[in-house]
Amino acid sequence: MGRRARDYDERDVRVRPNRRGSRPRTKERPAHDDAVVGMVTAVDRGRWTALVPADGEHPERVVIAMRARELGRTPIVVGDQVAMVGDTSGADGSLARIVRVEERRSVLRRTADDTDPVERVIVANADQLVIVSALANPEPRPRLIDRCLVAAYDAGMDPLLVLTKSDLARAEDFLAQYEPLGVPHVATAVLEPGSAGLEELRGRLAGRVSVLVGHSGVGKSTLVNALVPDADRATGDVNDVTGRGRHTSTSAIALRLPGGPGGVGWIIDTPGIRSFGLAHVEPARIIEHFPDLAGGAEQGCPRGCTHDEPDCALDAWVADGHAGPGGEGRLDSLRRLLRARSDP
Known part of the structure; x- marks a missing residue:
């Protein structure tokens, strides 16, 4: 006869007492109705800089914030509108918490290459993609420009082609291949206040949120400094051996353009790129x-x-x-x- 199975009673049930001060978990999240909303203008090592517009009680202010734990790995990028709680005064040493990312109007994405399934959000809520290319030194890269155009169309953004160094090569010869697409363009040579190309570009940027992309050495940072005199973006030269530019911008940053008749505009400068993966585009x-x-x-x-x-x-x-x-x-x-x- 086999061994008889043991009969269990309530003495065998072990009840784990509640820890002192602990509360039962809940899936419900606070509404944060008192959160203030600002635009992310820069990201640096786990800290987000956001500009909160003035309201009836407070002036415009810059708030430094961290991501709240409940957001997990939710990507937060330049251009995002984020809701923040905590110390949103903007005072030195203050730190707020980002508790919500507002719905985005547009998203500019790229992948590392055409086989990488992981999308990387570059910028949010922009409505114009400014593709910057030099006409010479370094030579233009039509395939990269085409890829940026695809990304703009996919994101629902208006493209704008800006050709720098037009004093070194004719813009008309290069633009002929984009004429059927009707892509608007601006050619610049001398980036000085009052120059025709720079003023035309200001007009196309006024009242809009524009993202600047381009490979290194095309003069993108020089262009940004001309548009926003106090931007102080680092500039570099083209390598004489490789013909490539040196990376000068290391992170995306949103800069407000000086006010004009077309309204206040923003430009978002991004690091120079050498490839633009489109694996995510159907x-x-x-x-x-x-x-x-x-x-x-x-x-x-x-x-x-x-x-x-x-x-x-x-x-x-x-x-x-x-x-x-x-x-x-x-x-x-x-x-x-x-x-x-x-x-x-």
Whole structure:
């Protein structure tokens, strides 16, 4: 006969007493109705700098904050509107807590390369992507510009192409390849107050939140210093051996432009880039920004069409005149942008 199983009673139940001062956990989070909202202008080693606008009781102030524990790893980037509690006075030595990231109007993303599935948020709530490229020294990189255009279209941002060093090369020759896209552009040579190119650029930036991107050495930091005289962004030269610029900006920062007739604008300067991964961008989202071609894709393209293959219906759509007089150039531009996702 086997051993009889033991009968259990209440003496075998071990009750763990509550720790002194502990409270039961709850999934409910405080509403933080008293939180103040500010715009993140800089990020530095776990501290966020946010500008809180003036209200009836308090003047405009700069608040330093840390991320609240309940936010976990929620990304908080320059341009975000964040709700803060705690010491939001902005006094020296004060530290607030970011308890909420407000809904974003737009998000500019990139991946490390085209095989990396992890998206990295660069900037939030911008409405214009300013792609800065030199016409010479260093030579322009059309593929990188194309990738930035794809990122702008994907984020729902308006692109603006700024060509520096126009005294060294003709801007018209380079701009011919972007004419079918209708990308607005500004060419600058001398970045001095009152110069035609600089004043035109000021007008296009007024009243908007603009992100500046470009590879190192194109004069982006010099441009920022000309637009915001007290920005004091470090500048560098092009390496004579490699032909590449040296990284000078090491982190993104939002700078307020001097007020003008078009309203107060912001520029967000970002570190120089040498690649712009687009693994997160679906081709279907790119063609949405070509409404004159999207109709042909919907009506005749086979499922999964890359729009750059023999069975693509866009060739016939353009040949029949449905895309207008500039349709052929527009189709070539679309296919160039689609190839930019896989051509480094």
